[in-house]
Amino acid sequence: MIALLKKSLFLSALVLLASCSEEDEKLTVDAEEAALVANLDIDRISLDQTNPGNPAVTVSWSEAEYSIPTPISYVVQFANTTDFENPVNAANTTNTEVTLAMSAVNNSANALGFVPFEWQQAYIRVKASIGTTDSQIQYSEPIEVMLYPYFSYPYDDYYLVGAATAPGWSNDNNNPLLFRNPFNENQYSYTGKFNQDFFKILAQRGQWAPQYGVEGGNLKLRATEDQPDPPAIESTVSGYRTLSINLANNTYSFEEVETVPEAFSSVTVTGNAGGDVSLTALAFDPHIWYVRSTPLESGSITFSANGMTYGGETEFSGTATVDGGNIPVPVKDDYEIWFNDITGEYAMIPLNFSK
Template sequence: MITTLKRSLFLLTGLLIASCSEEDEKLSVASEEAPLVANLDINRVALDQTNPGNPAVTVSWSEAVYSMPTPIKYVIQFAANQNFETSVNATTTSLEEATLSMSAVNNAVNDLGFVPFEWQQAYIRVQSSIGTLDSEIQYSEPIGIMVYPYFSYPYDDYYLVGAATAPGWSNDNNNPVLFRDAFNENLYRYTGRFNQDFFKILDQRGSWVPQYGVEGGNLKLRPTEDQPDPPSIESTRAGYRTLTVNLANNTFSFKEVENVPDAFSSVTVTGNAGGDVALTALAFDPHIWYVRSTPLETGSITFSANGMSYGGATEFSGVAEVDGGSIPVPVKDDYEIWFNDITGEYVMIPLNFSK
């Protein structure tokens, strides 16, 4: 099918805009006729992390025309350069206009690897296609826009609750975090002491939803209060066990810890990201160490314990090893930090950027 794309026009309007002195950006879109060129009234958008749902940019264009009447799908794409070798889809619509929120634009440029809190050049284009297989794809010419992204913590953290675990059935009692795999964001583990009893997994401390219970041998999500409360997960024996949770398929398993070493006498966070900070061991389980909030600068940290330095290469979560290097701290913030002295696993949650 031969297709033609009518002359198109972008109109970008940012609701949070810094003043700019550069010449107005211009955009042309390929067509069978001479392209229509338009002036834009902005070329900079500062993204506001305090109001992530607020509108940031509105993109509008004229309707693409195909040789036969057909529903058309439009995709707004972002890229770090004009050739769009790597692009990120920000939104999809059947209309000729879309308003992107602060978080939608921020997520798009974060996925492209943009550095938080710096002005950087981004490019926007609109892709049109027809049919469920995205046939007859056409692109507008890209237009440049400067964006100032904020940091977006990309992970979900989960917490234990229930009589089998340290906090009992209190959903806001320093509930210990599950340790997320550094290379699989759906995989979580917790190696520690369990009672022979029942528990659940919380998405947020202080709230009973979302939560995971069990149904038919797999994890069962209760997303909202109006949904039925699933049965609790059972720890069938007391002792040190490794709970493994895979949220990609809602499976979980237990494995016994055969040889439990002596707990560390102390654990301290040290490094150029902040001063020395002593962690506290859970009374329920002296192998689980934490600090609920400590300020860190951009830089790196290690865990100091038993006269040795434990480090790793992955930010936010991973496994620390003796002389394993420095753990990167990519953004300045107050962090909640957890460390497991049996496995070396750690979790670092930037409190002002997480849910």
């Protein structure tokens, strides 16, 4: 259901001091505020996670008036307080109306720190400025609206495929997950066993696109099935190696693992987010542990192994250390979990919220 917000706004008076220079000109902006016109249920928007592209709300406003004709840019902003101390920009336009999709409003709510699946108060305003210079800024009075956001998992995940890796050239054979840097969403790594052979990187199990191969010494993206298949990446030696990739510039590198410790005998997920869950080691590489799906409540987990407790502080991915704290589980869902007992790296994917 489209909740229609109509805000008639005239921007408040602003006088630029004129100087003696002929290049400066006095500009006056006249202001007058009109009533808010809204349809039913305007004050409550329940965001639909099953249809993220559907329209959620239309915001419209009267054109800002400047004393001389000039292009005007508008930004629709959300905030969780009326002072808009840390606003989130939801849309940019030169029109006087914009329709925001469910995902756009939900992303704004997430950026504001709203708790998923709870009603919370939000505020909307329109920022006007001259042209593209972001000058002569003025703001409308804020509009109140209640939002019911859903949880949005914002990350991309990637998987290994190829003769150099555990699944071989099957794109849906429990392909191991790359571990994402929790502080840089473009950086991924994988420390483990590689054969002296070739491999690629998949964006989704069971599909050959998107995928990354190599071209000219850098990673090459094949975004869709109708694009040419790039050459495979080569692991030039067999053994334990660390693959590091940076998708911001499509670079990758290998580093040999000089000392490989003895593999853990068992790894168990524990914590108040769910009961004890045993992970399984890959037959190809006993240092890589996983469970493809296990239910977790909102709360936290740790990893128990060899009589020690390993934890961390970052949700979804990070590096666990002995007595390193409780790993946050922000939302109830079924999770795929991976753990590397060489590095302590972990990764957790909420399966019903992932892309």
